[in-house]
Amino acid sequence: MRAENYIGCLIxxxxxxxxxxxxxDTKNPTETVDHGIYASLLKKYVKNGRVNYQxxxxxxxxxxxxxxxxxxxxxxxxxxxxxxxxxVNAYNAWTIKLILSGYPGxxxxxxxxxxxxxxxxxxxxxxxxTLLTLDDIExxxxxxxxxxxxIHFAINCAAxxxxxxxxxxxxxxxxxxxxxxxxxxxxxxxxxxxxxGNTLYVSxxxxxxxxxxxxxxxxxxxxxxxxxxxKQLDIKKDILKVKYLYYDWSLNGS
Numbered sequence: 001m002r003a004e005n006y007i008g009c010l011i012x013x014x015x016x017x018x019x020x021x022x023x024x025d026t027k028n029p030t031e032t033v034d035h036g037i038y039a040s041l042l043k044k045y046v047k048n049g050r051v052n053y054q055x056x057x058x059x060x061x062x063x064x065x066x067x068x069x070x071x072x073x074x075x076x077x078x079x080x081x082x083x084x085x086x087x088v089n090a091y092n093a094w095t096i097k098l099i100l101s102g103y104p105g106x107x108x109x110x111x112x113x114x115x116x117x118x119x120x121x122x123x124x125x126x127x128x129x130t131l132l133t134l135d136d137i138e139x140x141x142x143x144x145x146x147x148x149x150x151i152h153f154a155i156n157c158a159a160x161x162x163x164x165x166x167x168x169x170x171x172x173x174x175x176x177x178x179x180x181x182x183x184x185x186x187x188x189x190x191x192x193x194x195x196x197g198n199t200l201y202v203s204x205x206x207x208x209x210x211x212x213x214x215x216x217x218x219x220x221x222x223x224x225x226x227x228x229x230x231k232q233l234d235i236k237k238d239i240l241k242v243k244y245l246y247y248d249w250s251l252n253g254s
Contacts, residue, residue, distance in 0.1 A: 031077040033086055035169035037066040038093060042167050049164020050254040053103045056096055063100075067093060071126040082172030084146050089169050091137045091155045094125045098134075099158050099251070108249045109158045120157075149212045149220065150179040152205050153186045160248040161192070161203065180224075187224040192245070195232050200240045204247045217242050 041062060045055035056063060070090050075083060095109070098119060102112050113119040118135075125132040142151050156165040163186040170178050186203075187193055193202045206217045213220045218240050222233040233240070 031074065031079075032082055032172065033073050033078070033089075034069060035066075035089060035171065037062055037069070038089065038169045041066070042165075042169060046165050046167040047254065049252065051096070051158070051165060051252055052254045053096075053099055053251070057100055057103055060097075060100055063093065063097060067097060067126070071128070073128070075128060079172055080146075081175045084142070084148075085170040085172045085175050087137050087142050088151070088154045090125060090127065091134060091142070092165060095134060095156060095158050098122070098124060107251055109251070110249050143209075143212065147212075148179070149209070150183045152209055152212065153183040154179055156252075158252055160250045160252050161245075162252060163192075163205075165252070184224045184226070187221055188226050188229060190229075193221060195229065195236070195240075198236055198239050198241060200233070200242050201245050202242060204244045206242075207244045 041056065041059060045052040070086070070093065073086060075086060078086060098112060099106070099109060106112065109119055113121075120134040120138075123131040123133055125134065125137060138151075138155060142155070153163040154166075154170060156162050163182060166178065166182060168178075193200070195201075200218060200221065202217055202221060206213055206220075210217075218233065218237050222230060222237060225233050
């Protein structure tokens with residue numbers, strides 16, 4: 001087993017163990033996270049999925065204050081939905097922080113990596129005294145713990161082809177509604193997914209994480225499609241071919 005895979009397994013086992021202990025000790029967790037600072041920043045600097053990184057740069061101290069709130073949160077005191085929201089917000093907020101480390105001198109998040117280490121493998125995320133990578137959050141926590149494909153439309157990698165960053169934080173009490181909305185918005189964006197004849201063109205997200213969508217792209221897209229798009233999908237579902245669109249890694253800045 002490669003060292004990085006072994007470490008990932010240890011992280012996952014730790015979270016599962018701690019989560020089990022917390023569940024045993026607290027039948028009805030009531031703790032929540034104060035996302036107020038982050039909510040204010042998102043409202044000001046995210047419009048229609050485009051991010052004003054200069055605005056975030058101007059108020060980086062406030063972003064740092066929010067990241068400190070996340071760092072000091074007792075994650076195991078949170079309910080499953082609050083925990084889900086916590087990790088999505090942590091992923092997105094720390095991605096913004098990562099971009100600011102090179103902004104305005106970069107055009108893509110990929111420029112913050114190297115030949116041997118992608119930006120998603122940098123240990124930048126501080127949580128409960130532990131340093132995590134963005135990959136740890138996505139692949140060792142969110143995906144295996146929650147097994148919800150809508151994750152891919154909630155976390156934002158700061159790229160143009162990414163599902164848009166919401167202009168509000170995710171919150172446990174309305175998480176399901178927010179996840180549905182984020183998924184629906186992305187699916188019904190004709191620049192990201194569309195039909196052309198008998199071919200369904202979709203984001204490469206569906207290729208990279210095929211197992212999360214049960215290898216049924218057409219079925220998943222149809223479940224969230226609306227209007228004529230859904231009608232045509234339902235009519236042609238048995239004859240459709242799927243092709244994956246080019247993924248634009250340029251910065252999703254305004």
